[in-house]
Amino acid sequence: MTAYVIRRFLYAIPIALGVAVIIFSLVHIAPGDPLSALVPADAPSSVVERLRRDYGMDRPVPAQFVLWLGRTLSGDLGVSIATGRPVAGELTRAVANTLLLAVCASLIGFPLGILLGGVAGYFNGRAIDRIATATAITGVSVPHYWLGMLLVIVFSVELNLLPAMGMGPGGSSAWSWDWTHLRHLVLPAVTLSVIPMGIVTRTVRATVAEIMNEDFVEALRAKGMRESQVVRHVAKNAAPTALAVIGLQLGYLLGGSILVEVVFAWPGTGFMLNTAIIRRDLPLLQGTILVLSMFFVLVNLLVDILQTMLDPRMQRA
Amino acid sequence: MAEPTGATALGTPADDTVPRRTSPRGYWTNVAKRLRRDKLTLFFALLLALVFLSAIFAPWLAPADPYATSMLKRLTPIGTPGYPLGADELGRDMLTRLLYGGRLSLLMGILPVVNATVAGCILGLIAGFFGGRVNMAIMRAMDVFYAFPSVLLAIAIAGALGAGVVNTIVSLTVVFIPPITRITESVTTRIRKQDFVEAARATGAGNLSLIRVHVLGNVLAPVLIYASSLVSISIILAAGLSFLGLGATPPEPEWGLMLNTLRDAIFVSPWVAVVPGVMIFITSMSFNMLSDGLRHAMDVRM
Numbered sequence: 001m002t003a004y005v006i007r008r009f010l011y012a013i014p015i016a017l018g019v020a021v022i023i024f025s026l027v028h029i030a031p032g033d034p035l036s037a038l039v040p041a042d043a044p045s046s047v048v049e050r051l052r053r054d055y056g057m058d059r060p061v062p063a064q065f066v067l068w069l070g071r072t073l074s075g076d077l078g079v080s081i082a083t084g085r086p087v088a089g090e091l092t093r094a095v096a097n098t099l100l101l102a103v104c105a106s107l108i109g110f111p112l113g114i115l116l117g118g119v120a121g122y123f124n125g126r127a128i129d130r131i132a133t134a135t136a137i138t139g140v141s142v143p144h145y146w147l148g149m150l151l152v153i154v155f156s157v158e159l160n161l162l163p164a165m166g167m168g169p170g171g172s173s174a175w176s177w178d179w180t181h182l183r184h185l186v187l188p189a190v191t192l193s194v195i196p197m198g199i200v201t202r203t204v205r206a207t208v209a210e211i212m213n214e215d216f217v218e219a220l221r222a223k224g225m226r227e228s229q230v231v232r233h234v235a236k237n238a239a240p241t242a243l244a245v246i247g248l249q250l251g252y253l254l255g256g257s258i259l260v261e262v263v264f265a266w267p268g269t270g271f272m273l274n275t276a277i278i279r280r281d282l283p284l285l286q287g288t289i290l291v292l293s294m295f296f297v298l299v300n301l302l303v304d305i306l307q308t309m310l311d312p313r314m315q316r317a
Numbered sequence: 318m319a320e321p322t323g324a325t326a327l328g329t330p331a332d333d334t335v336p337r338r339t340s341p342r343g344y345w346t347n348v349a350k351r352l353r354r355d356k357l358t359l360f361f362a363l364l365l366a367l368v369f370l371s372a373i374f375a376p377w378l379a380p381a382d383p384y385a386t387s388m389l390k391r392l393t394p395i396g397t398p399g400y401p402l403g404a405d406e407l408g409r410d411m412l413t414r415l416l417y418g419g420r421l422s423l424l425m426g427i428l429p430v431v432n433a434t435v436a437g438c439i440l441g442l443i444a445g446f447f448g449g450r451v452n453m454a455i456m457r458a459m460d461v462f463y464a465f466p467s468v469l470l471a472i473a474i475a476g477a478l479g480a481g482v483v484n485t486i487v488s489l490t491v492v493f494i495p496p497i498t499r500i501t502e503s504v505t506t507r508i509r510k511q512d513f514v515e516a517a518r519a520t521g522a523g524n525l526s527l528i529r530v531h532v533l534g535n536v537l538a539p540v541l542i543y544a545s546s547l548v549s550i551s552i553i554l555a556a557g558l559s560f561l562g563l564g565a566t567p568p569e570p571e572w573g574l575m576l577n578t579l580r581d582a583i584f585v586s587p588w589v590a591v592v593p594g595v596m597i598f599i600t601s602m603s604f605n606m607l608s609d610g611l612r613h614a615m616d617v618r619m
Contacts, residue, residue: 014457015460015461015464016464018458018460018461018464019461019464019465021461022461022462022465022473023473026473026474026476026477027477029474029477029478030477030478030479031478031479137602137605137606137609138602140549140605141549141553141598141601141602141605142598142601142602143553143556143557143594143597143598143601144553145557145560145576145594146576146591146594146597146598149576149580149583149590149591149594150591150594152583153583153587153588153590153591157583157584157587158587251466252466252467252468254466255465255466255467255468255469256466256468256469258468258469258472258561259468259557259560259561262560262561263580273472273476274561276476277472277476277561277562277563278562280479282477285473285476285477289469289472289473292466292469293464293465293466293469296464296465296466296469297464300464
């Protein structure tokens with residue numbers, strides 16, 4: 001097991017490096033001189049040349065990558081063009097806000113998905129299975145940004161029950177655990193939970209239905225085991241697959257919340273990405289995507305290790 | 318994963334009595350029979366056909382000019398005479414723009430999956446068929462792209478390239494290549510190790526004809542089914558990129574962009590603002606149901 005964990009960690013290093021290469025090249029696939037994004041159009045050419053030297057952009061691309069990687073590893077993600085402040089500082093609060101939203105969406109979506117999927121798989125083919133499956137398909141088919149708008153219209157515009165945007169009264173972004181703040185969390189969290197709910201339902205349903213067809217379930221029943229105990233055995237066998245899909249979805253929530261954050265003006269990483277896109281603030285775009293994707297690599301790593309602990313048969317490279 | 322079609326008798330016991338060489342035709346007859354019985358899938362197929370036809374024939378069906386603005390008619394509510402679905406924030410007829418909008422939305426949703434299927438199939442076949450180092454190189458590269466959540470990768474590439482229909486298609490294509498390559502590779506690897514491929518090689522078949530005749534036929538069904546399940550996500554993501562201002566550019570009619578520009582109007586004329594989303598929802602739902610139905614009918618398991 002220890003050997004596996006070490007191997008899995010070592011394997012994550014080239015992946016993380018590859019991710020860094022892709023993110024580094026984002027600036028280079030962007031149209032125009034990468035420097036033109038950093039300096040105003042009317043800057044004198046001497047200033048541009050000095051900046052080019054300072055940023056190491058007069059060197060060959062591989063050397064630039066090493067420079068950039070070194071700066072990034074030491075926590076320097078560059079300076080936002082729009083605000084002039086360091087990207088790393090801007091990101092800290094945004095990441096915390098996105099995590100808050102993602103965790104709350106998980107707390108709604110995952111239990112619901114496991115419940116729906118488990119019930120549907122257990123009662124495979126019956127009416128309750130069809131209802132759960134229909135719910136799941138609707139969940140994965142609905143454009144979540146549109147669902148967010150619908151919820152705003154129903155609960156904010158028409159019923160005037162919940163706030164439509166922001167994460168606190170008066171657009172403040174200071175969080176505290178009371179009802180005035182939690183009210184702001186309800187709609188975005190529900191909106192964000194719909195996709196993982198649908199995906200978890202579908203995966204758990206398929207897994208449970210497959211396990212229910214296996215001989216050992218028949219054998220357990222044949223030897224007279226109570227149905228509640230049989231369910232326990234099935235659940236235990238379905239757990240690793242359920243965990244894997246949940247882990248992946250948690251990672252997706254971090255990156256996938258951008259559209260929901262934009263709809264609800266939730267001041268997280270997604271909202272920040274949107275700002276970066278509108279203002280063509282490439283350092284901010286790069287930094288945000290780097291942090292989010294490293295989170296995703298880490299989550300994947302943890303899920304793989306946890307999954308192997310639950311089911312040692314799964315040991316893979 | 319799917320059973321290789323050439324090597325198994327499918328479904329009914331009667332299949333065992335017919336000679337093996339007719340089994341491919343028997344397979345497709347079975348698929349068609351199962352599809353005909355699946356009313357739900359047929360319903361969504363019909364719905365999708367209507368969406369396509371309305372987009373294709375938009376110039377003949379639309380009651381108005383999709384670009385004609387009118388300050389007087391701004392945010393006309395649904396059901397107003399002459400404006401069955403209301404008018405948008407610039408007074409353009411919503412029904413007209415919905416019909417025209419399908420053209421870009423469908424194109425931006427479907428083309429990336431088509432591109433990625435071609436590219437992913439080629440990469441996966443090469444990786445799976447030749448194995449060894451070639452496989453290593455291709456699949457490890459794909460692993461790197463897997464390390465991004467798909468939405469984030471699409472936004473990263475589109476965000477760097479800038480707004481535009483072509484840029485959206487390019488970025489979504491990149492997003493969908495890795496999963497398709499992975500599926501193709503795993504099926505190809507399994508097929509390559511089967512006896513009938515070895516037998517064909519022993520009779521002197523070259524690599525190209527082995528791939529074309531024996532591997533491709535067995536790989537295509539699961540890959541196409543998988544690709545069809547991606548179209549729904551692709552439609553949502555493409556419209557989502559436009560919603561962020563990265564896809565289609567104003568004044569082009571496109572469902573995601575329409576949602577974006579109407580977003581500010583939800584406090585004034587809420588129900589007009591959600592209309593374009595209904596189209597995205599219907600299209601993506603239909604593709605999902607169709608993909609599920611096809612998977613069931615073709616008896617493909619992943």
